[in-house]
Amino acid sequence: MKTPAYTRAARLPELLASRIVILDGAMGTMIQRHNLVEEDFRGERFRAHPKGLKGNFELLQLTRPEIVRSIHEAYLAAGADIVETNTFGATRVAQADYGLAEHAREMNVAAARLAREACDRHATPDKPRFVAGALGPTPRTASISPDVNDPAARNVTFEELRAAYREQAEGLLEGGCDLFLIETVFDTLNAKAAIFALDELMEESGERLPVIVSGTVTDASGRILSGQTVTAFWHSVRHARPLAIGLNCALGAALMRPYVAELARVAGDTFVSCYPNAGLPNPMSETGFDETPEITGGLLEEFARAGFLNIAGGCCGTTPEHIAEIARRVGRYAPRCGRRGALFGELEAA
Numbered sequence: 001m002k003t004p005a006y007t008r009a010a011r012l013p014e015l016l017a018s019r020i021v022i023l024d025g026a027m028g029t030m031i032q033r034h035n036l037v038e039e040d041f042r043g044e045r046f047r048a049h050p051k052g053l054k055g056n057f058e059l060l061q062l063t064r065p066e067i068v069r070s071i072h073e074a075y076l077a078a079g080a081d082i083v084e085t086n087t088f089g090a091t092r093v094a095q096a097d098y099g100l101a102e103h104a105r106e107m108n109v110a111a112a113r114l115a116r117e118a119c120d121r122h123a124t125p126d127k128p129r130f131v132a133g134a135l136g137p138t139p140r141t142a143s144i145s146p147d148v149n150d151p152a153a154r155n156v157t158f159e160e161l162r163a164a165y166r167e168q169a170e171g172l173l174e175g176g177c178d179l180f181l182i183e184t185v186f187d188t189l190n191a192k193a194a195i196f197a198l199d200e201l202m203e204e205s206g207e208r209l210p211v212i213v214s215g216t217v218t219d220a221s222g223r224i225l226s227g228q229t230v231t232a233f234w235h236s237v238r239h240a241r242p243l244a245i246g247l248n249c250a251l252g253a254a255l256m257r258p259y260v261a262e263l264a265r266v267a268g269d270t271f272v273s274c275y276p277n278a279g280l281p282n283p284m285s286e287t288g289f290d291e292t293p294e295i296t297g298g299l300l301e302e303f304a305r306a307g308f309l310n311i312a313g314g315c316c317g318t319t320p321e322h323i324a325e326i327a328r329r330v331g332r333y334a335p336r337c338g339r340r341g342a343l344f345g346e347l348e349a350a
Contacts, residue, residue: 006209007206008178012179012210016271016335018335019331020309021081021310022313022330023080023273024072024075024078025318025319026278026319029317030071031057036054036064036067040063046100049099049100053098056089057086058090059100059103059107061107062106068086068114073121078321079324082129082130082179082311084115085111085112085175086111087108087133087168090111093161093164104171106171107171108172109172111172111175112175115177116175131178133173133177133181138156138161138190141189141226142154142161142187143188144225144226158189161193162196165193169201173207179212180212181214182198185214186215186218187226188226188236191213191215192236215233215245215246216250217230217247217251217256230262231263234266238267238269242270243270243271247259247260247274247276248275252277252280252289253291256276260272261308264309271311272308272310272336274309274313275314277289277315278290278318279291287319296318296326297325300329304330304332307334309330309333310335
């Protein structure tokens with residue numbers, strides 16, 4: 001049975017086959033530049049909330065939406081084709097830590113609308129812009145015990161994760177996202193819960209959006225936190241037939257290179273994305289990370305030259321300046337060659 005054509009972001013597969021597409025950079029890094037205090041996060045609406053809210057970046061689309069909007073605008077002006085919603089932690093699982101679980105869906109709707117409005121302002125017929133509804137990993141893991149003395153212990157179930165991701169995805173869809181990005185995956189079982197929720201939602205809603213899955217290699221072992229190599233990770237999620245598979249966060253581009261190369265080699269039936277951190281953490285720098293835009297841009301240019309990339313962007317520590325430099329550098333090269341993917345072929349034939 002053929003996969004139905006996408007009801008949103010229908011032009012994205014063709015675009016990925018024709019050039020390297022640019023993803024935006026860090027949201028948290030840019031928010032931190034505003035030096036916000038507790039009152040900024042609370043606003044009038046949550047002034048009497050019993051728990052501390054400073055650091056809850058996802059709450060800002062409800063209390064300081066102009067900040068989130070300005071960050072999207074800056075990345076679009078820098079050349080981003082895709083901007084992520086400010087929803088990394090906008091699940092009821094994550095928001096429970098702040099006592100705001102019941103506001104999770106509202107956060108996702110508001111975040112998607114802010115990104116949608118910004119993209120619509122910058123889009124042109126020759127350069128469409130896309131909103132990626134970001135689904136983060138949650139602070140709880142389905143595969144790893146939170147108790148070193150009890151390896152069998154778990155603080156979340158697959159069903160709790162599925163329900164939380166379903167609620168998040170519903171909000172993102174309502175707010176106007178074009179695609180879903182399951183990102184910073186450190187536990188493949190969490191990612192599977194997100195994939196299940198998205199598939200369920202799209203089956204019931206009749207909408208069919210592209211899905212990108214991006215894992216996180218946490219150290220020089222070349223494995224994600226739940227123990228899988230990059231190749232094993234790909235084979236664990238390829239049943240979802242994502243539009244792209246990739247890596248982000250934890251490492252800078254220099255350390256990420258062998259794992260991106262491995263992914264580009266084994267994932268023959270999909271596109272490949274990469275959005276690394278701006279090197280290693282450095283509290284003495286303006287962004288908190290080592291790499292300047294020129295360094296990060298140069299490293300990703302080398303990835304493009306090697307034929308690894310279809311999507312390039314930045315994660316922690318990257319700024320609009322980084323994204324502008326990445327866009328300038330990788331734009332000189334053709335996208336990753338090889339099979340364009342079973343899913344893309346099916347959509348062409350549909």
